[in-house]
Structures are given as structure tokens and as C-alpha cells.
Amino acid sequence: MKNIKRSAFTLIxxxxxxxxxxI
Structure with missing residues (x-):
């Protein structure tokens, strides 16, 4: 789960x- 959260944060x-x- 931590890896997924880290990936999501990086993606964002x-x-x-x-x-x-x-812009």
C-alpha cells in the first residue's frame, strides 16, 4: 500500500x- 501511495503522490x-x- 505504501508503494502505491508513493507512486500516486509522484504521479500527482x-x-x-x-x-x-x-499554463
């Missing part, structure tokens, strides 16, 4: 970075 962080770059 990556998405946020992409969104910021896109």
Missing part, C-alpha cells in the same frame, strides 16, 4: 508540474 506531483508548465 508530475501532473502538477506539467500543468504549471502548460
Amino acid at each position: 506531483e508530475l501532473l502538477v508540474v506539467i500543468a504549471i508548465i502548460a
